[in-house]
Amino acid sequence: MRGLLAGYIPIMLDCEGKRCVVVGGGKVAERKAASLVEAKADVVVISPTLTTSMAQWQEAGLIKWIARPYEYGDLQEALLIYAATNSVEINRQVAKEAAELRIPVNIVTSQEEGTFMSPSVMRRGKLIIAVSTTGAGPAAAKEIRHQLEHEFGDEYEKYTEFLYRIRSVVQSKVSDPVRRHTLLKAAATMDILNSIRAGSFDWWSDEEIESWIIQTQGE
Incomplete structure:
Protein backbone atom coordinates (compact mmCIF):
# COMPACT_ATOMS: atom_id res chain seq x y z
CA MET A 1 0.00 0.00 0.00
CA PRO A 119 -10.68 15.33 2.02
CA SER A 120 -12.59 17.77 4.17
CA VAL A 121 -15.32 19.08 1.86
CA MET A 122 -17.24 22.34 1.62
CA ARG A 123 -20.29 22.54 -0.67
CA ARG A 124 -22.16 25.52 -2.02
CA GLY A 125 -24.56 24.05 -4.55
CA LYS A 126 -22.47 23.00 -7.52
CA LEU A 127 -19.34 24.52 -5.98
CA ILE A 128 -17.27 21.90 -4.16
CA ILE A 129 -14.03 22.78 -2.41
CA ALA A 130 -12.00 19.90 -0.97
CA VAL A 131 -9.12 20.38 1.49
CA SER A 132 -6.53 17.77 2.38
CA THR A 133 -3.25 17.77 4.26
CA THR A 134 -2.46 14.30 2.82
CA GLY A 135 -2.94 12.76 6.23
CA ALA A 136 -0.55 15.10 8.02
CA GLY A 137 -3.20 16.98 9.96
CA PRO A 138 -6.90 16.15 9.48
CA ALA A 139 -7.90 18.67 12.16
CA ALA A 140 -6.01 21.40 10.30
CA ALA A 141 -7.85 20.49 7.09
CA LYS A 142 -11.18 20.90 8.89
CA GLU A 143 -10.11 24.29 10.25
CA ILE A 144 -9.12 25.45 6.78
CA ARG A 145 -12.50 24.24 5.50
CA HIS A 146 -14.26 26.29 8.20
CA GLN A 147 -12.34 29.37 7.07
CA LEU A 148 -13.41 28.74 3.48
CA GLU A 149 -17.03 28.40 4.59
CA HIS A 150 -16.89 31.99 5.85
CA GLU A 151 -15.22 33.21 2.66
CA PHE A 152 -17.52 31.41 0.25
CA GLY A 153 -21.07 32.13 1.38
CA ASP A 154 -24.47 30.90 0.24
CA GLU A 155 -24.41 33.32 -2.71
CA TYR A 156 -22.09 30.88 -4.49
CA GLU A 157 -24.89 28.33 -4.70
CA LYS A 158 -26.97 30.72 -6.82
CA TYR A 159 -23.90 31.87 -8.74
CA THR A 160 -22.81 28.38 -9.79
CA GLU A 161 -26.38 27.50 -10.74
CA PHE A 162 -26.44 30.60 -12.98
CA LEU A 163 -23.18 29.56 -14.64
CA TYR A 164 -24.54 26.05 -15.13
CA ARG A 165 -27.64 27.40 -16.91
CA ILE A 166 -25.52 29.55 -19.20
CA ARG A 167 -23.24 26.60 -19.97
CA SER A 168 -26.22 24.39 -20.80
CA VAL A 169 -27.69 26.92 -23.24
CA VAL A 170 -24.29 27.64 -24.81
CA GLN A 171 -23.67 23.93 -25.36
CA SER A 172 -27.06 23.47 -27.01
CA LYS A 173 -26.87 26.60 -29.21
CA VAL A 174 -23.18 26.93 -30.13
CA SER A 175 -21.44 24.12 -32.01
CA ASP A 176 -18.02 25.77 -32.46
CA PRO A 177 -15.81 24.74 -29.48
CA VAL A 178 -13.71 27.91 -29.78
CA ARG A 179 -16.79 30.12 -29.56
CA ARG A 180 -18.08 28.05 -26.64
CA HIS A 181 -14.83 28.61 -24.79
CA THR A 182 -14.96 32.36 -25.46
CA LEU A 183 -18.56 32.63 -24.25
CA LEU A 184 -18.00 30.62 -21.08
CA LYS A 185 -14.90 32.66 -20.30
CA ALA A 186 -16.95 35.84 -20.75
CA ALA A 187 -19.66 34.47 -18.44
CA ALA A 188 -17.08 33.84 -15.73
CA THR A 189 -15.96 37.49 -15.83
CA MET A 190 -19.43 39.00 -15.40
CA ASP A 191 -20.04 40.76 -12.08
CA ILE A 192 -22.86 38.44 -11.02
CA LEU A 193 -21.70 37.75 -7.47
CA ASN A 194 -22.02 41.35 -6.33
CA SER A 195 -25.52 41.52 -7.81
CA ILE A 196 -26.49 38.39 -5.89
CA ARG A 197 -25.01 39.77 -2.67
CA ALA A 198 -26.85 43.07 -3.17
CA GLY A 199 -30.13 41.25 -3.79
CA SER A 200 -30.51 42.87 -7.21
CA PHE A 201 -29.87 39.80 -9.34
CA ASP A 202 -32.69 38.49 -11.53
CA TRP A 203 -32.54 35.06 -13.12
CA TRP A 204 -32.05 35.08 -16.87
CA SER A 205 -34.52 33.25 -19.04
CA ASP A 206 -33.24 31.03 -21.85
CA GLU A 207 -34.22 33.78 -24.27
CA GLU A 208 -32.13 36.32 -22.34
CA ILE A 209 -29.17 33.96 -22.36
CA GLU A 210 -29.54 33.49 -26.11
CA SER A 211 -29.59 37.28 -26.58
CA TRP A 212 -26.45 37.55 -24.47
CA ILE A 213 -24.80 34.89 -26.66
CA ILE A 214 -25.61 36.84 -29.84
CA GLN A 215 -24.42 40.11 -28.30
CA THR A 216 -21.20 38.62 -26.92
CA GLN A 217 -20.35 36.88 -30.20
CA GLY A 218 -20.73 40.18 -32.01
CA GLU A 219 -18.30 42.04 -29.75
Whole structure:
Protein backbone atom coordinates (compact mmCIF):
# COMPACT_ATOMS: atom_id res chain seq x y z
CA MET A 1 0.00 0.00 0.00
CA ARG A 2 1.06 3.58 -0.55
CA GLY A 3 2.45 5.60 2.32
CA LEU A 4 1.54 9.08 3.45
CA LEU A 5 4.38 10.61 1.41
CA ALA A 6 3.12 9.11 -1.85
CA GLY A 7 1.91 11.43 -4.59
CA TYR A 8 -1.85 11.92 -4.58
CA ILE A 9 -3.98 13.65 -7.19
CA PRO A 10 -7.38 15.22 -6.39
CA ILE A 11 -10.24 13.99 -8.57
CA MET A 12 -14.02 14.46 -8.74
CA LEU A 13 -15.51 10.98 -9.01
CA ASP A 14 -18.95 10.30 -10.50
CA CYS A 15 -20.56 7.88 -8.03
CA GLU A 16 -24.18 8.21 -9.13
CA GLY A 17 -25.75 4.77 -9.45
CA LYS A 18 -22.41 3.05 -8.77
CA ARG A 19 -21.98 0.38 -6.09
CA CYS A 20 -19.96 1.83 -3.21
CA VAL A 21 -19.33 -0.27 -0.10
CA VAL A 22 -18.97 0.93 3.48
CA VAL A 23 -17.77 -1.71 5.94
CA GLY A 24 -18.83 -0.60 9.43
CA GLY A 25 -21.93 0.79 11.09
CA GLY A 26 -20.69 3.39 13.57
CA LYS A 27 -20.36 7.17 13.48
CA VAL A 28 -17.29 7.18 11.23
CA ALA A 29 -18.99 4.83 8.79
CA GLU A 30 -22.05 7.09 8.93
CA ARG A 31 -20.00 10.08 7.76
CA LYS A 32 -18.58 8.05 4.88
CA ALA A 33 -22.00 6.76 3.90
CA ALA A 34 -23.51 10.25 4.11
CA SER A 35 -21.16 11.59 1.44
CA LEU A 36 -22.04 8.66 -0.82
CA VAL A 37 -25.77 9.13 -0.30
CA GLU A 38 -25.35 12.80 -1.22
CA ALA A 39 -23.54 11.69 -4.38
CA LYS A 40 -26.51 9.41 -5.24
CA ALA A 41 -24.35 6.30 -5.14
CA ASP A 42 -25.70 2.77 -4.76
CA VAL A 43 -24.55 2.54 -1.15
CA VAL A 44 -24.05 -0.86 0.50
CA VAL A 45 -23.30 -0.90 4.25
CA ILE A 46 -21.95 -4.10 5.78
CA SER A 47 -22.29 -4.24 9.57
CA PRO A 48 -24.19 -6.17 12.26
CA THR A 49 -25.59 -2.85 13.54
CA LEU A 50 -26.27 0.66 12.24
CA THR A 51 -26.40 4.11 13.76
CA THR A 52 -29.84 5.67 14.11
CA SER A 53 -29.28 7.86 11.05
CA MET A 54 -28.13 4.97 8.88
CA ALA A 55 -31.10 2.88 10.01
CA GLN A 56 -33.37 5.70 8.85
CA TRP A 57 -31.54 5.85 5.50
CA GLN A 58 -32.00 2.12 5.13
CA GLU A 59 -35.73 2.39 5.83
CA ALA A 60 -35.97 5.20 3.27
CA GLY A 61 -34.19 3.10 0.65
CA LEU A 62 -31.13 5.35 0.52
CA ILE A 63 -28.72 2.59 1.47
CA LYS A 64 -28.69 -1.21 1.33
CA TRP A 65 -27.82 -2.98 4.57
CA ILE A 66 -26.07 -6.34 4.83
CA ALA A 67 -26.72 -7.08 8.51
CA ARG A 68 -23.65 -9.14 9.40
CA PRO A 69 -19.88 -8.74 9.73
CA TYR A 70 -17.76 -8.34 6.60
CA GLU A 71 -16.94 -11.54 4.71
CA TYR A 72 -14.40 -12.13 1.96
CA GLY A 73 -16.15 -11.65 -1.38
CA ASP A 74 -18.35 -8.74 -0.26
CA LEU A 75 -16.45 -6.18 -2.31
CA GLN A 76 -17.08 -7.55 -5.80
CA GLU A 77 -18.07 -4.96 -8.46
CA ALA A 78 -17.65 -1.96 -6.13
CA LEU A 79 -16.47 1.36 -7.50
CA LEU A 80 -14.82 2.25 -4.20
CA ILE A 81 -14.72 1.02 -0.62
CA TYR A 82 -14.54 2.50 2.87
CA ALA A 83 -13.21 0.24 5.64
CA ALA A 84 -14.69 2.08 8.61
CA THR A 85 -14.92 -0.40 11.47
CA ASN A 86 -13.13 0.06 14.79
CA SER A 87 -11.28 -3.21 14.20
CA VAL A 88 -7.80 -2.84 12.72
CA GLU A 89 -7.80 -6.50 11.68
CA ILE A 90 -11.14 -6.34 9.83
CA ASN A 91 -10.07 -3.15 8.07
CA ARG A 92 -6.87 -4.87 6.98
CA GLN A 93 -8.85 -7.79 5.57
CA VAL A 94 -10.96 -5.30 3.60
CA ALA A 95 -7.79 -3.59 2.36
CA LYS A 96 -6.35 -6.94 1.26
CA GLU A 97 -9.42 -7.91 -0.77
CA ALA A 98 -9.67 -4.41 -2.27
CA ALA A 99 -6.04 -4.67 -3.39
CA GLU A 100 -6.70 -8.04 -5.01
CA LEU A 101 -9.68 -6.57 -6.87
CA ARG A 102 -7.81 -3.34 -7.65
CA ILE A 103 -10.61 -1.25 -6.16
CA PRO A 104 -9.78 2.06 -4.42
CA VAL A 105 -10.13 1.72 -0.66
CA ASN A 106 -10.03 4.13 2.28
CA ILE A 107 -8.92 2.68 5.62
CA VAL A 108 -10.02 4.85 8.55
CA THR A 109 -7.76 3.19 11.13
CA SER A 110 -4.60 3.44 9.00
CA GLN A 111 -4.56 5.84 6.06
CA GLU A 112 -1.28 4.48 4.75
CA GLU A 113 -2.89 1.05 4.22
CA GLY A 114 -5.48 2.53 1.86
CA THR A 115 -5.22 3.85 -1.68
CA PHE A 116 -7.21 7.07 -1.33
CA MET A 117 -8.04 9.69 1.29
CA SER A 118 -11.27 11.58 1.84
CA PRO A 119 -10.68 15.33 2.02
CA SER A 120 -12.59 17.77 4.17
CA VAL A 121 -15.32 19.08 1.86
CA MET A 122 -17.24 22.34 1.62
CA ARG A 123 -20.29 22.54 -0.67
CA ARG A 124 -22.16 25.52 -2.02
CA GLY A 125 -24.56 24.05 -4.55
CA LYS A 126 -22.47 23.00 -7.52
CA LEU A 127 -19.34 24.52 -5.98
CA ILE A 128 -17.27 21.90 -4.16
CA ILE A 129 -14.03 22.78 -2.41
CA ALA A 130 -12.00 19.90 -0.97
CA VAL A 131 -9.12 20.38 1.49
CA SER A 132 -6.53 17.77 2.38
CA THR A 133 -3.25 17.77 4.26
CA THR A 134 -2.46 14.30 2.82
CA GLY A 135 -2.94 12.76 6.23
CA ALA A 136 -0.55 15.10 8.02
CA GLY A 137 -3.20 16.98 9.96
CA PRO A 138 -6.90 16.15 9.48
CA ALA A 139 -7.90 18.67 12.16
CA ALA A 140 -6.01 21.40 10.30
CA ALA A 141 -7.85 20.49 7.09
CA LYS A 142 -11.18 20.90 8.89
CA GLU A 143 -10.11 24.29 10.25
CA ILE A 144 -9.12 25.45 6.78
CA ARG A 145 -12.50 24.24 5.50
CA HIS A 146 -14.26 26.29 8.20
CA GLN A 147 -12.34 29.37 7.07
CA LEU A 148 -13.41 28.74 3.48
CA GLU A 149 -17.03 28.40 4.59
CA HIS A 150 -16.89 31.99 5.85
CA GLU A 151 -15.22 33.21 2.66
CA PHE A 152 -17.52 31.41 0.25
CA GLY A 153 -21.07 32.13 1.38
CA ASP A 154 -24.47 30.90 0.24
CA GLU A 155 -24.41 33.32 -2.71
CA TYR A 156 -22.09 30.88 -4.49
CA GLU A 157 -24.89 28.33 -4.70
CA LYS A 158 -26.97 30.72 -6.82
CA TYR A 159 -23.90 31.87 -8.74
CA THR A 160 -22.81 28.38 -9.79
CA GLU A 161 -26.38 27.50 -10.74
CA PHE A 162 -26.44 30.60 -12.98
CA LEU A 163 -23.18 29.56 -14.64
CA TYR A 164 -24.54 26.05 -15.13
CA ARG A 165 -27.64 27.40 -16.91
CA ILE A 166 -25.52 29.55 -19.20
CA ARG A 167 -23.24 26.60 -19.97
CA SER A 168 -26.22 24.39 -20.80
CA VAL A 169 -27.69 26.92 -23.24
CA VAL A 170 -24.29 27.64 -24.81
CA GLN A 171 -23.67 23.93 -25.36
CA SER A 172 -27.06 23.47 -27.01
CA LYS A 173 -26.87 26.60 -29.21
CA VAL A 174 -23.18 26.93 -30.13
CA SER A 175 -21.44 24.12 -32.01
CA ASP A 176 -18.02 25.77 -32.46
CA PRO A 177 -15.81 24.74 -29.48
CA VAL A 178 -13.71 27.91 -29.78
CA ARG A 179 -16.79 30.12 -29.56
CA ARG A 180 -18.08 28.05 -26.64
CA HIS A 181 -14.83 28.61 -24.79
CA THR A 182 -14.96 32.36 -25.46
CA LEU A 183 -18.56 32.63 -24.25
CA LEU A 184 -18.00 30.62 -21.08
CA LYS A 185 -14.90 32.66 -20.30
CA ALA A 186 -16.95 35.84 -20.75
CA ALA A 187 -19.66 34.47 -18.44
CA ALA A 188 -17.08 33.84 -15.73
CA THR A 189 -15.96 37.49 -15.83
CA MET A 190 -19.43 39.00 -15.40
CA ASP A 191 -20.04 40.76 -12.08
CA ILE A 192 -22.86 38.44 -11.02
CA LEU A 193 -21.70 37.75 -7.47
CA ASN A 194 -22.02 41.35 -6.33
CA SER A 195 -25.52 41.52 -7.81
CA ILE A 196 -26.49 38.39 -5.89
CA ARG A 197 -25.01 39.77 -2.67
CA ALA A 198 -26.85 43.07 -3.17
CA GLY A 199 -30.13 41.25 -3.79
CA SER A 200 -30.51 42.87 -7.21
CA PHE A 201 -29.87 39.80 -9.34
CA ASP A 202 -32.69 38.49 -11.53
CA TRP A 203 -32.54 35.06 -13.12
CA TRP A 204 -32.05 35.08 -16.87
CA SER A 205 -34.52 33.25 -19.04
CA ASP A 206 -33.24 31.03 -21.85
CA GLU A 207 -34.22 33.78 -24.27
CA GLU A 208 -32.13 36.32 -22.34
CA ILE A 209 -29.17 33.96 -22.36
CA GLU A 210 -29.54 33.49 -26.11
CA SER A 211 -29.59 37.28 -26.58
CA TRP A 212 -26.45 37.55 -24.47
CA ILE A 213 -24.80 34.89 -26.66
CA ILE A 214 -25.61 36.84 -29.84
CA GLN A 215 -24.42 40.11 -28.30
CA THR A 216 -21.20 38.62 -26.92
CA GLN A 217 -20.35 36.88 -30.20
CA GLY A 218 -20.73 40.18 -32.01
CA GLU A 219 -18.30 42.04 -29.75
